[in-house]
Amino acid sequence: MRAAEILRMGGLVAFPTETVYGLGADAYNAAAVAKVFEAKGRPRFDPLIIHIAAVETLTNAADLSQLTKETKQKLYLLAEKFWPGPLSLVLPKSDKIPGIATAGLSTAAFRIPGHDAALKLIALSGGAVAAPSANPFGALSPTRAEYVRDKLGEKVDIILDGGAARVGVESTVLDITGDSVKILRPGGTPKEAIEKLIGAVEDGSAAAEGVFVSPGQSKSHYAPKTPLKVFSREEMINLLYEKGSAFLFFDGSARDEWLKAQTADTPAKEAIKVLSESGSTAEAAACFFETLHELDNCNTVNGRSLEKGLEISCIYAQFAPQEGLGAAINDRLRRAGA
């Protein structure tokens, strides 16, 4: 596999995962990891996720000797249940992982992605791939290879195309090293599923604590270029259509109620989007970034427009219910609107 060889030589490979596309470098190679920060324009204080292909690799990349017996138990319970999958676990890192990958932290976030091409790439390379999402820093996350090509094309040695990402939002980042288990970033593994397995977990995201816990929690992350405002379902269906605005509904019934209440000229169809007709949070997550990309590409800032010359200057979005993958969607919406 050529991509794995590129990683072994210290190059950059963009690859599909079940959540979003990653921009990978050999996690054991500091110079290679530095290139990731450079390509993304990512500040050095924002640590990367270390992708592995097998739990056994943890003994090489993490320092499990620092864990208490209880934490180890939690680790293996979670790994068995959710790996491969959209869950990143914060653990003490081993000396082999260079400090640049973890922004100088003594811990690193690890996960086994649920995607065959990614697993093959990792296994054939050095066994640990440091990768953030493959987008310029602060921009919308890429759920398709074309977005990576568009935004980072020349800066990457090779882009593996695995089609549309299945989950659509990034992994849940979970810190199991402290006395209480904390969700540092809500994501593709719902809080409810984690709690069912290991009991209560705390919301340790920046939104909850008002502090800078997980560096990637900076407020204006995941931002589209078009101004975006988020509303409750109730508020959303009371908004009046105006030309130049796009409406991003969570579910079909909210859109229908809203449509009924419109009095002015017929809203432009292209500017009205629904994440899930039936109101499924998983379905909504899968098309969330893609739909935002689509609307954002029609804004007045970058000059492109939808068919019929429609240009969007503002996006009004509806919060998802705060359950299942809705928590991850709402987190991204809040930050896109910040």
Ligand code: TXA
């Ligand atoms: O689904 C995903 O997680 C995707 C795919 C490519 O795996 N990756 C991703 O990476 O979203 P990135 O770099 O965009 O986000 C990594 C998140 C950030 O919020 C970062 O602060 C947090 O993980 N993180 C990484 N290492 C950490 C650590 N040692 N302690 C706390 N948070 C950490």
Ligand code: MG
């Ligand atoms: Mg990211």
